[in-house]
Amino acid sequence: MHFRYGLAHALEDVSLTVAPGEVTSLLGMNGAGKTTLLNILSGLLKPASGQVLLDGAPAPKGAAARVRAGVVQAPEGRQVFAPLTVRENLEMGAYLRLRAGQRAAVAEDLEHMLALFPALRERLGQEAGKLSGGEQQMLAMARALMARPRYLLLDEPSLGLSPKMAAEIFKVVRGLPASGCGVLLVEQNALGALAVSSRGYILTNGRIRFSGAPADIACDPLLREAFLGPDQGAKP
Amino acid sequence: MPSGSALLQYAISGLTTGAVYALVALGYNLVYNATRVVNFAQGDFLSLGGLIMYSLLAAAGLPLVPALLLALAGAALAGAAVERLCLRPAKSREIMVLIFITVAASILLRGGMKHLWGKQALALPPWSHEVPLKVAGAAFTPQNLWVVGVTLLAILALSLFFGRTTVGKAMRAMAANPRAAALMGIDTRGLATLSFALAGGLGALAGVLITPITSLSYDVGLLMGLKGFAAAVLGGYGCFVGAVAGGLGLGLMESLGAGLLSSAYKDVIAFVVLLAVLFLRPQGLFGSKEGQR
Ligand SMILES: Nc1ncnc2c1ncn2[C@@H]1O[C@H](COP(=O)(O)OP(=O)(O)OP(=O)(O)O)[C@@H](O)[C@H]1O
Numbered sequence: 001m002h003f004r005y006g007l008a009h010a011l012e013d014v015s016l017t018v019a020p021g022e023v024t025s026l027l028g029m030n031g032a033g034k035t036t037l038l039n040i041l042s043g044l045l046k047p048a049s050g051q052v053l054l055d056g057a058p059a060p061k062g063a064a065a066r067v068r069a070g071v072v073q074a075p076e077g078r079q080v081f082a083p084l085t086v087r088e089n090l091e092m093g094a095y096l097r098l099r100a101g102q103r104a105a106v107a108e109d110l111e112h113m114l115a116l117f118p119a120l121r122e123r124l125g126q127e128a129g130k131l132s133g134g135e136q137q138m139l140a141m142a143r144a145l146m147a148r149p150r151y152l153l154l155d156e157p158s159l160g161l162s163p164k165m166a167a168e169i170f171k172v173v174r175g176l177p178a179s180g181c182g183v184l185l186v187e188q189n190a191l192g193a194l195a196v197s198s199r200g201y202i203l204t205n206g207r208i209r210f211s212g213a214p215a216d217i218a219c220d221p222l223l224r225e226a227f228l229g230p231d232q233g234a235k236p
Numbered sequence: 237m238p239s240g241s242a243l244l245q246y247a248i249s250g251l252t253t254g255a256v257y258a259l260v261a262l263g264y265n266l267v268y269n270a271t272r273v274v275n276f277a278q279g280d281f282l283s284l285g286g287l288i289m290y291s292l293l294a295a296a297g298l299p300l301v302p303a304l305l306l307a308l309a310g311a312a313l314a315g316a317a318v319e320r321l322c323l324r325p326a327k328s329r330e331i332m333v334l335i336f337i338t339v340a341a342s343i344l345l346r347g348g349m350k351h352l353w354g355k356q357a358l359a360l361p362p363w364s365h366e367v368p369l370k371v372a373g374a375a376f377t378p379q380n381l382w383v384v385g386v387t388l389l390a391i392l393a394l395s396l397f398f399g400r401t402t403v404g405k406a407m408r409a410m411a412a413n414p415r416a417a418a419l420m421g422i423d424t425r426g427l428a429t430l431s432f433a434l435a436g437g438l439g440a441l442a443g444v445l446i447t448p449i450t451s452l453s454y455d456v457g458l459l460m461g462l463k464g465f466a467a468a469v470l471g472g473y474g475c476f477v478g479a480v481a482g483g484l485g486l487g488l489m490e491s492l493g494a495g496l497l498s499s500a501y502k503d504v505i506a507f508v509v510l511l512a513v514l515f516l517r518p519q520g521l522f523g524s525k526e527g528q529r
């Protein structure tokens with residue numbers, strides 16, 4: 001698929017598959033087009049050409065229809081609803097289900113989220129804007145999970161977090177496929193992302209330059225050097 | 237030095253008009269929070285509510301409560317129409333352009349009302365008997381009580397709506413972060429329409445409450461709308477508590493100013509307050525620096 005902002009090509013000839021029950025990572029440097037791609041998948045942007053397929057059929061149009069169909073994004077920079085409480089943020093993740101009258105199921109899922117992210121429990125009544133960065137990231141993920149996604153799109157969840165907090169987030173991501181959820185994990189922290197995924201893509205300047213098993217990416221010094229940036233090669 | 241009963245008298249009339257300013261200010265805020273648009277048609281919803289109520293009572297002979305509900309519904313419909321027919325089809329998403337569209341909608345609404353109801357002043361009867369009540373030397377009418385009581389009820393209903401209902405919370409979420417709200421599947425366009433409908437209803441409520449005291453014509457909303465705007469700015473534009481405080485505060489300042497200085501200054505006070513706030517504290521009394529709610 002292709003995408004343009006005005007005249008600038010943001011994505012060219014991009015094709016990518018996210019399998020259910022798997023973590024797929026999408027790596028690339030600043031401005032590669034990762035967020036643009038996620039927003040196309042979420043129905044916020046329309047591709048100039050090409051299409052988004054869900055279970056082999058064209059995905060329904062519009063952001064709400066995508067959420068209803070099970071494609072949910074936790075956006076870059078967390079984007080929690082700052083003046084709303086943590087509980088209200090979680091409820092908003094389940095907005096469509098609440099509107100459909102599924103109160104009991106939503107209350108149950110809220111409990112699941114608190115079990116998955118125990119730090120949120122004591123913060124339930126607090127404004128989301130007052131949480132630490134790590135807690136906000138947990139909230140953003142939990143909020144997206146409240147929609148019961150079949151495919152979860154995570155945009156740089158480890159950005160700006162301490163290594164310890166990032167490790168915690170990755171641990172949760174690793175556990176998601178067990179519940180049948182397919183994950184598309186966008187990251188600049190390539191090693192952290194590859195460690196939890198079963199397939200990886202590398203995007204540079206709007207094109208997919210590599211796709212394959214994480215080990216192939218992580219072990220190839222050329223790929224590391226060229227596409228992940230030299231800093232990534234420094235760590236074992 | 238004015239007597240205690242005179243001060244009480246000023247306070248009663250100040251709270252009455254202040255309640256109405258608060259309702260109008262809440263209407264401005266609802267629309268602003270959902271769409272970032274300052275809706276200059278807000279005052280016209282006030283006239284429209286009063287005029288519909290007038291026709292339903294006088295011409296159709298309906299009892300008070302059904303006439304009231306229909307007047308609110310009619311103005312809510314007009315509000316939704318402003319959003320759906322004037323703002324949404326606009327090619328531009330520039331806030332400045334959208335604001336000018338509301339100015340145009342206001343002129344259209346006023347023209348339509350002038351055409352349908354004429355230019356003359358009409359009289360809406362008070363909601364109940366007119367025998368004045370006396371407390372500590374101050375006289376007031378039952379309509380004063382209606383205005384303040386119903387306004388309090390409306391504020392309570394709104395705070396329950398925003399605090400307890402899923403749609404109300406979604407409107408707050410959308411005000412805080414429209415993009416993230418869209419990513420949650422929240423129908424941001426539908427809620428924009430709803431915000432205009434609610435603003436129409438609130439404006440109409442202000443109209444049916446106050447016009448039995450003041451007067452009723454196709455353009456009463458003009459001045460009331462501007463004062464409601466001043467009240468919203470005073471409280472902090474977009475801020476719920478601020479609208480209520482700003483409305484009551486402005487009403488009190490007006491009536492005390494008119495009573496203690498001269499009634500010639502009554503209408504000037506709102507605009508002096510508006511300018512003073514814009515110069516000294518643009519975020520208003522309750523708004524935070526970045527214009528957050
Ligand atoms: N709204 C926009 N209008 C015009 N150009 C844009 C817009 N959003 C992004 N771009 C451009 O499109 C390209 C891809 O941006 P995108 O945000 O998708 O990159 P990214 O891979 O997510 O980067 P990052 O790692 O910084 O989040 C960049 O060159 C960016 O400057």
Ligand SMILES: [Mg+2]
Binds near residue numbers: 035036076155
């Ligand atoms: Mg990005």
